[in-house]
Amino acid sequence: DIQMTQSPPSLSASVGDRVTITCRASQSTDNWLAWYQQKPGKVPKLLFYKASNLENGVPPRFSASGTGTDFTLTINGLQPDDFGTYYCQQYRRTPWTFGQGTKVEIK
Amino acid sequence: EVQLVQSGAEVKKPGESLQISCKGFGYDFSKYWIGWVRQMSGKGLEWMGIIYPDDSGARYGPSFQGHVTMSVDKSINTAYLQWSRLQTSDSAMYYCATGTRITAAWVAYNVWGQGTDVTVS
Numbered sequence: 001d002i003q004m005t006q007s008p009p010s011l012s013a014s015v016g017d018r019v020t021i022t023c024r025a026s027q028s029t030d031n032w033l034a035w036y037q038q039k040p041g042k043v044p045k046l047l048f049y050k051a052s053n054l055e056n057g058v059p060p061r062f063s064a065s066g067t068g069t070d071f072t073l074t075i076n077g078l079q080p081d082d083f084g085t086y087y088c089q090q091y092r093r094t095p096w097t098f099g100q101g102t103k104v105e106i107k
Numbered sequence: 108e109v110q111l112v113q114s115g116a117e118v119k120k121p122g123e124s125l126q127i128s129c130k131g132f133g134y135d136f137s138k139y140w141i142g143w144v145r146q147m148s149g150k151g152l153e154w155m156g157i158i159y160p161d162d163s164g165a166r167y168g169p170s171f172q173g174h175v176t177m178s179v180d181k182s183i184n185t186a187y188l189q190w191s192r193l194q195t196s197d198s199a200m201y202y203c204a205t206g207t208r209i210t211a212a213w214v215a216y217n218v219w220g221q222g223t224d225v226t227v228s
Contacts, residue, residue, distance in 0.1 A: 001169070034215035036152075043202065043222060044144075044152065049215035087152055091213045095168035096142070096154040 002026050002090050006099035014107045019075040021102045023088035028068045032092035035064055035073050038101075039084040047086075048073070080106055109133040111141075111203050111220035118226045119193050126189040127223045129203030136184035137161040138210045143177060143188050146222075147199040155201075157212055158186060166212070193227045200224050 003026040013019050023033070031051040036044040046055045048064040051071060063074045075082055083106050088099040114128040129141065143155040156167040158177040165177050176189045186203055200222045206214030 032213050036216075038152075043219045044204075044216070045219075046215055046217045049206075049208065049217070055215075055217060085151075089152070089154070089215070091215060094157075094166050094212075095170075096157075098152040098154065101151045 001095055002029065002093055002097050004088055004090055004097050004099040006086075006088060006102050008102060009100065010103040010105070012105040012107050013078050015078055015080060017078045019078050019082075019104060021073045021086055021088075021104075023066070023071045023073070023099050025069040025071075025090055029090040029092040031067055032090060033066070033071050034089045034091065036087045036089065037082075037084050038087065042084075044087065075104075078104075078106065082106070109207055109218050111205065111218055113201075113203060113220035113223045116224040116226070118228070121193055121195055121227055123193050123227075124189070124191050125193055125225065126187050127201060127225070129186045129188075129220050131184045131186075131205070134207055137181045139205045139207055140210075140212050140214065141177075141179065141186040142204045142216060143175075143186075144202040144204060144216075145171075145199045146202065155188075159212070160184075160186065193225075195227050198225060198227045 005024045033051045035048040038044040085101045085103045137160045140157045142157045145153045155171045158165040160179045160181045179186045203220040204216035
């Protein structure tokens with residue numbers, strides 16, 4: 001299985017801050033990497049697919065990059081609505097695997 | 108509107124069987140893989156497996172192989188997740204999801220069901 005490791009596990013930041021979450025795969029995902037946002041009690045929402053492709057309707061303050069095994073999700077100008085837990089997921093090789101999540105809190 | 112609608116919450120006893128459902132609307136259900144994702148209370152997302160509605164071909168995550176069964180009835184645009192003998196450790200929220208960007212197994216999930224809460228106690 002491809003193991004996905006996210007860091008940090010949690011963070012607290014202020015509105016307007018730049019926030020970066022990293023995701024490392026135990027082997028190459030060939031960029032078959034997605035990012036999701038999940039708010040408490042809600043359904044996960046796709047933010048990015050194929051490592052850096054922004055899903056329709058996702059605000060452009062979100063960006064994603066990376067290749068191979070190392071990936072980054074960045075929020076430029078954190079907004080109050082950005083709280084929640086963010087997950088990366090590889091879909092290169094079954095079983096698809098998720099990172100353990102990064103919980104983002106607004107100070 | 109493309110959507111997946113799941114069956115309602117369930118409360119079961121250990122050893123009982125259960126089938127939950129996921130019905131697709133607004134797209135060609137048979138052509139897009141359906142995935143199932145488990146989320147235990149307060150925990151992260153776990154991929155359980157995927158099934159292709161057109162031919163019922165399925166792939167299971169190793170942690171779930173042999174413990175759950177995925178199936179589909181494409182005539183009514185519905186996928187199912189079934190347990191023959193529930194355990195208390197099966198208590199979780201279960202999501203179905205699909206990716207409608209491409210008709211391939213390796214796809215990010217842009218459409219999610221609302222989740223089915225399963226309690227085994």
